[in-house]
Amino acid sequence: MTTSLPLLYTHVMGSHGFPAWFWTALDKIKAGEYGQTDARETFDDATQLAIRDQERAGIDVICDGEMRRFFFVQTFYGKMEGLESLEPLRKTGLYAYDSVPRYRAVKKITVPRGLGTVEEFQYLKTQTDKPVKATCPGPVTLSIHVQTRPGDAYNNDRLALCWDLVPAVNAELKALVAAGADWVQIDEPSAAIVPGQIGEYVKMFNACVEGVKAKVGYHVCFGNLLSRPRGKRSYRWMFPHLLDCTCDQFVFEYANREMAEIDMWK
CATH class of the missing domain: 3.20.20.210 (TIM Barrel)
Structure with a gap:
């Protein structure tokens, strides 16, 4: 980790909450209504949301929110x-x-x-x-x-x-x-x-x-x-x-x- 961090730096445990639209998309993926590209874009979008939330909150060390993992x-x-x-x-x-x-x-x-x-x-x-x-x-x-x-x-x-x-x-x-x-x-x-x-x-x-x-x-x-x-x-x-x-x-x-x-x- 080459970037200098403050003495008391912030990071999250790992898991980010799933927004409502993501739950809806997961249901459609499970039902076979999304293609492979649709599913990949959905998980990418959810991961970007978790990252942006951390950045806006001023978190020093970012994780991906574990958005690609279902119930941990x-x-x-x-x-x-x-x-x-x-x-x-x-x-x-x-x-x-x-x-x-x-x-x-x-x-x-x-x-x-x-x-x-x-x-x-x-x-x-x-x-x-x-x-x-x-x-x-x-x-x-x-x-x-x-x-x-x-x-x-x-x-x-x-x-x-x-x-x-x-x-x-x-x-x-x-x-x-x-x-x-x-x-x-x-x-x-x-x-x-x-x-x-x-x-x-x-x-x-x-x-x-x-x-x-x-x-x-x-x-x-x-x-x-x-x-x-x-x-x-x-x-x-x-x-x-x-x-x-x-x-x-x-x-x-x-x-x-x-x-x-x-x-x-x-």
Whole structure:
């Protein structure tokens, strides 16, 4: 990142809100009413909107708003092999955590063609002259909508599933650096949502960033589906293990928390 930044610079976590017209367009894309070019232009327009919003707000470091990702991680499952789709548990009423599509591992999961974040980043670079960062979900978060059950491909072992995703995340981060990213952020809200194994999650994170020659941020939150958290809003149980992460920056959630637990950063 060659541009000089102020001491207290600003950047966003990653996801930008979808405007109403974009939801309408997504419905038409899903229904097959848009051609390939129509769909590409729609996603480009939405990404430009997110970038312009950040620029108008005076944000110092810009991201693409993750506008090409549906509900944060759902888009990535289409890039994985070894998954079988399952019906959502809830199909009526308010969209909730049990409304999202779910998956089952029928064999060991692979990501042979990457997660697609490089293409997102390449477009971002063409749309702003300001410093930029790239975001990529971590292995625990990528696993969150994959069910684990006795007798499945991972025999109910979520940690084994997550470790199988580590090489894909590491390769994705290195590809981002090769594409010009000098700041990458790994998003792992699920590390705070699924308690009790933080030491293993730290090892996974460090394996993901091994050999990644860039500024590395680690984003941990509690889930945020339509402003509703999925886990208990507390980082306390994650310490001191979290301090063993090989990263340059922690990106924590304080929205609606009034800077709770700030005393832990002394």
